[in-house]
Amino acid sequence: MKKDFGKQTILYPMPVLxxxxxxxxxxxxxxxAAWGGIHDTNQIGICIDPSHKTAKNIELKKxxxxxxxxxxxxxxxxxxxxxxxxxxTDKVKKAGFTVTKSEFVDAPIINELPLCLECELVxxxxxTGCTVANILNVSADEKVLTEGKxxxxxxxxxTYDPVNHNYIKLGEIVGKAFSDGKDL
Numbered sequence: 081m082k083k084d085f086g087k088q089t090i091l092y093p094m095p096v097l098x099x100x101x102x103x104x105x106x107x108x109x110x111x112x113a114a115w116g117g118i119h120d121t122n123q124i125g126i127c128i129d130p131s132h133k134t135a136k137n138i139e140l141k142k143x144x145x146x147x148x149x150x151x152x153x154x155x156x157x158x159x160x161x162x163x164x165x166x167x168x169t170d171k172v173k174k175a176g177f178t179v180t181k182s183e184f185v186d187a188p189i190i191n192e193l194p195l196c197l198e199c200e201l202v203x204x205x206x207x208t209g210c211t212v213a214n215i216l217n218v219s220a221d222e223k224v225l226t227e228g229k230x231x232x233x234x235x236x237x238x239t240y241d242p243v244n245h246n247y248i249k250l251g252e253i254v255g256k257a258f259s260d261g262k263d264l
Contacts, residue, residue: 112161133165
């Protein structure tokens with residue numbers, strides 16, 4: 081028997097996305113966002129509250145990067161989510177992150193996080209925060225590759241547990257997509 085929880089924002093897994101932008105002066109900013117995912121082919125959709133500095137930077141630059149938070153950087157990734165870029169001007173540095181400018185968009189890549197999507201803004205709704213962007217490039221650190229492909233086990237991406245407010249490491253393989261169901 082199932083228990084009803086009513087209308088809530090509960091979905092598993094909920095990726096922990098680190099959104100990085102530049103402001104008008106070229107300063108890097110980053111925030112932690114859990115409400116996002118693939119929107120369409122080569123597009124990402126993320127909910128970014130209009131009050132965030134990241135939202136203002138995205139509207140200004142029309143670009144941002146999205147890195148997956150990993151188990152090795154939980155504290156740093158959590159910090160960029162709890163410190164406001166409107167109040168802490170150098171929170172990327174305070175988190176211990178370094179950045180490199182993307183070759184594809186006017187946004188910073190966080191060097192310490194192993195997987196990055198480089199994105200160009202398609203639309204931003206300043207009322208709802210709904211953000212859609214084209215993914216122009218995906219870059220991955222060689223340390224998370226096996227035979228030239230991204231290895232989820234090595235990536236050690238984390239997911240957000242919205243009920244218990246925990247971060248959980250992903251990575252265990254439990255089946256083969258587009259294959260296991262053929263037995264039925």
